[in-house]
Amino acid sequence: MLQGKDIIVFANEWGRHPSSCQHLMTQLLEANRILWVNTIGMRRPKLSLYDIKRAAGKILSWVKPKTANPVEIPKHLNVISPLMIPYNDIAPIRRINRQNVISAVHAASRELGFRDPILVTAVPLVADYVGDLGESLCVYYCMDDYAEWPGAAKEMLQELELDLVRKADVVVAVSDRLVEMKKPLNPATHLLTHGVDVEHFASAQQVTGADVRINYPSPVLGYYGLIDERTDQAMLVDVLAAKPDWTMVFIGNARVSLESLERFPNFHHIGPVPYDELPFYAAGFDVAIIPYILNELSMSINPLKLKEYLATGVPVVSTPLPEAVRLSDWIHVADSAESFISSVEAALHEPRDTESLMRFLQSEAWSAKAETLSQIISSALPDSSGRK
Template sequence: MSSQDETIFIVFSDDWGEHPSSCQHLFKCIGSRYRTLWINTVGLRTPKLSRTDIDKAIHKIRRMFTRKITPCSSKKLPDELTVVQPFMLPFQNVRYVRHLNKISVRRAIQRFIHTQQIYKYIVTLVTAPNGCDYVGLFDENKIVYYCVDDFSEWPGHDKRLILEMEDALISKSDLFFATADTLFTKLKKYGKPVFSFSHGVDVELFSNLPGRNHHWLDNIPRPIVGYFGLFDDRSDQKLLADTAKNHPDVSFVITGNVVTDVTLLEKEPNVYFTGPVPYQSLPAIVAGWDICMLPYKMNALTESINPLKLKEYIATGKPVISTPLPEVVSLSQWIHIHSGQDEWRKAITQILSGKELTGNCEERRQFIHEHSWENKALFMLDKIFEQIG
């Protein structure tokens, strides 16, 4: 039996099954080979007395007490992966709440570890700063901080608290994986191993668009410029509204959860909100688009993001237009990168007329296959086991 076969992974991340995060993609691969305990944790933001937050809280509490976990796709959970939902409270700015959460999480992990008859190494991987309270409790061989965003810049978050938590997590971690250059640069100064680790892509899913569009697009006139994913304060609504006004003959479709005020966009008759669809249905949505778009604002909030949908868009072979996010600029071979409504207006006109092409098809296929989630998972495993020795 190899040292890898004797390894247990403990993962602190988002709720398994709620949405297809990068960590879930990775552990669909890793969790099919290595025993993994996935801990659904509470969010970083203190909830408010809003309908959305109340609904989320009720859903979370139900999962804590029913222990029912639903995979985020039609596929079953990976064979070696176990998901638990310990009882936890979200008010992390209260010291006693954090202490209570720590006790609850420790008991859940101890129960799991005691069921494992053979293991030699424990590796803990964390994707958010609030994981700082739970690492180092089980004599782990390695603690990994998989840094996917600068959460301190997110609206509604307690910046001081999050930076304090992240400092604690960084001090306890042995190595880092960073999804953006700004995050890599920040972590590099701590003198520990840090690896640049951009997001991957489900090659099979997004490289094979179905022959028929999703039925939700049936009554939306072509051509269509589309966006899928969470639509929030990072989205540049003014850019999108102005672009829609400049192209009254083009439909602009947003598919996904909307968690910000979109009154500005709802005024435009050629902007459509379909709501979210299951992850496996996204290719059918994209099949009906003529252009994929990434209309993000350019500010401190977006400087560190690496949109998960970026390589998914590229894999479809559809033209992609984006604002100049740092992580998008590095892939300019495959993306039409433009700032402001005038540039977007001209670019959309040229793309729809067939006058602008991006990248060689064979080179694109090779690029996407190199960045599959399977290859990303193998890279992560190699670097972790190198550190274990």
């Protein structure tokens, strides 16, 4: 594991529902110092309740950072939120953002006494800052095909990511598809699939009685996470109509209208819940589902919830995302409403080899992933003579 290093990380806000980048960096905090730079999103903001709330949170983080981020900050971690204006695809705004970010990072680095920091970024916009932050190494941690995100400034993100992949000393990608896309541009591209907090999610297996937060008629098909354009609502409508005795529960922020689903009495939408409480909700699932549409974005994603679901001990049914197919020894894969229904029925009645599954998940823990990342970074760091 890396030790005694100074690390600058660009990612989504620390303290929100933790991303894979946050999970990995948490593992490195014990022996390293980290400056975490909260960044703006990569979608163009809309006049939606979701985006208005997110914008308000961003503004508060600039004006009153301690109020905006009330979560406890671990030892060896420092968090900053440089002033960044959305619409980075407008050239003058992009220049202002660049100046603000570089100045804020330099000021924080000086205050902390950082020396030759390692730069780790989970967002393509950092392409504008590479080489100007005093870093000894740049690592691009690629979690998605960002240009394919709904509402993304596609051309700008394609330009930024291409630039970042070429500038980075190391690229680490979370799926085979992403590795295939990045490796021709940067041979130092490595696969590092998502890990899982096994103990946290396995605690769902011990939750009983009144501690279970979902109380709907069984069988309950459960989903948690962002609900957006990736969700195959047409397929879910067919499932709800065909199985009125099944209950479908979605937990999380909805970025799209759920009107087509909410007209069914057996569909229920719960707002976002804290990460720490997810096992209490998952304990009420009979089957956990990932009903994503297959498109350019979903073909490259590796949903964090795949292994989290598995750790709860609940059977899982997913549409055939490549990363779900990779785990088909443990996950049912279905490509239509009919096969989805059949897979749920099979999952409800099949015996579960929980012991083998938990052994597999222990090998996929975040500590193991952080060790692999440390090895990748260490092998790329300059030696005392300045050579890589």
